[in-house]
Each structure stands twice: as structure tokens, then as C-alpha cells.
Amino acid sequence: MYHLRQAILALCLLFCLMPAAGAFEHYQPLPGQPPLPADNPPNPAKAALGQRLFFDRHLLGEGSPLSCNSCHDLASGGDDGQALSRGQHGHRTARNTPTLWNIGFQTVLYWDGRAPSLEGQLLDHLRDPTISRAPNLGATIDWLLAEPGYRRAFARAFPGEDPVTGDNLARALADFLRTLLTPDSPFDRYLGGERSALTSEARRGMQLFEDTGCLSCHFGVNMAGPAPGPAMGLGDGFYELFPNHLGSAYDRRYGIADDLGRFAYTGNPWERYMWRVPPLRNIAETAPYFHNGSVATLDEAIRVMAKTQLRLTLPEKDVQAIEAFLRSLTGRMVLPEEMRNGGE
16 A cells, blocks of 8 residues: 555655756745635625634634734734644643745645645634634624624625525635735745845755755745645645654754644554645744744754754754745735734
């Protein structure tokens, strides 16, 4: 039986061997729009409703001190800068909160990839007692039905007999999240032909990123493997072992081997320490790092990855060069109107 790890390594090798002049390019600029699911076509009314819900604390239950933006602060990299996020009633999330910027380019969601769609992940969140104080999703729908403004907004976004549903709630939020793009990074300008967009240090880091093997998994539009398209569809996960080589001093120092990754969800022994490859766009804005948020700085995260994934101890000048390249992946975060007008 061709087990999962072999399949993943074969896929990585396939992409690495593809000629640069062919149909696939490892480095890809950010498109103007992510792939869209057939059952949730975009429209402005739907995105506006999703934006309103995203900033509304009431969405997460009566008396909630939190909104979606509390953990995914769009003015601060799309996360909250915490190792584990503060949830309802003093609880903490089990894993580090990822950024929402460019999330539409991910094929699966959560660190372990257990959600095959953004809409499904949002419904999971609304049912999670760590995130929502509502006793169930039905209570959230009852609250929306009791608010005339939301009833009107749902009717505009979803013309029909029964617009206020859990599925439509998730569709509105997802439609808004797919508008969160970060164009115009130095990296994108460089790919577009502006050779001066990257410093000489960042260009050297870009070459080191490729030469040391980082590009085997961190490639494509979101620097996280294939985006939805010919290679992988929505719901198809791209995973890698982390740590790939157990036993380094970082395992104990940062507890990175304490969580078994996808195995905790699937029970499949071949998926121990398997994780969805995280995106690297805007990585300089989303510390702390890794699934447990245990590493505070980008340069240290580079050292950890080199040792645990590639069994390399990089010279400090190479760490600094790779960091310069990764910082060039920071794009322009176009904030929604509500945030520009003062947040929640």
C-alpha cells in the first residue's frame, strides 16, 4: 500500500523536478481573487454581511467579550499575537491562531487540515464552546432572526424564502474572508519584473531558501503548496511531517513534538506529526510561530525549521538572509471599511 508519507514526498519531488519554463512555477504572484466554490459565488451584499458579522461580538453569544476579530485581528496580521488565543470563559485554544489574510488560497483549514472548506470550518467555530457562548447554532440563528437589521441584510444577500440559516451565515462570513488579500508585496513586485523590489540580501535569501530545500514544501501562490487548481482541489490537503527529524534540542525546548498533528484527528499511525503546510505570506507579521506558538521570533523559527526538517545548522548570515527574503512576502493589508472607521 502506497502510504501517505510516500505520496507526499513523491508530490514534492514531482513539483521540484518540473521545469521552470513549464506550466508550474514555484514562485507565483498573488492573484486578484482566490478560487471560489461553486455553491458560494461572491456578491457585495453577502461580503458586507459577512464583514458586519465578523466584527459583531453578539455573533459569539450573549455577553461575549469576543468577536471573530478578537483572535483574528485584521489590523495586526490577521491573528492576535498570542501563543494560544483567549477564548470564552477564560479557556484557551488548543493551537495557535493562524492569520486570515489570503485564506481563500488554502485547500483545507485548521493546522491538521480537518476542515475541507472555509464554510465548514466557520460552522465548526460557531459550535465550539471555546469560541462561542451560544448553547448551539440554533440559538445563534434565533438571535439573527430577532434582529431586523440582520434579517434585511440576509434577505439582500440571499434572496429566497428562508435566508437566515446556518449555511448562509457561514457563506456570508466565508465570502467576506475571501476578500482579505495582501497584494503588492516586494516579492510580488519582484516577480512582476521590478528587480529593485528585493534587496540584495533578500535575493540571496531567496536563493538559499531554494538551495536548502525549503521550496520543496513552501511554494505556490501562498507559499504553502498548491493552491486550489489543477494540482489540488478544494478539500485536498497538502501535508508535511513536523518535526521531520525527531530528537533535536528544539523538540524539548519548544515542545514541538508534544502534539501528534493529524494523528490526533484521524488516528492514522502514518499521520503522526503530519500538519498542513502553513503559508509564508506575511509571516513576519504573524509571530509567534508553529502550531503551539512556542517560538517568538522569525529568525529562531528559521533555525528550528532548518534543524528539524533538513538536519541543517545554518550560519547566522544565512539565517538573516532567509529572514530578509521572508519579510519581502509581506503585502499591503487592505483593511475593511469597518476597521478603518475604528474597529469593533
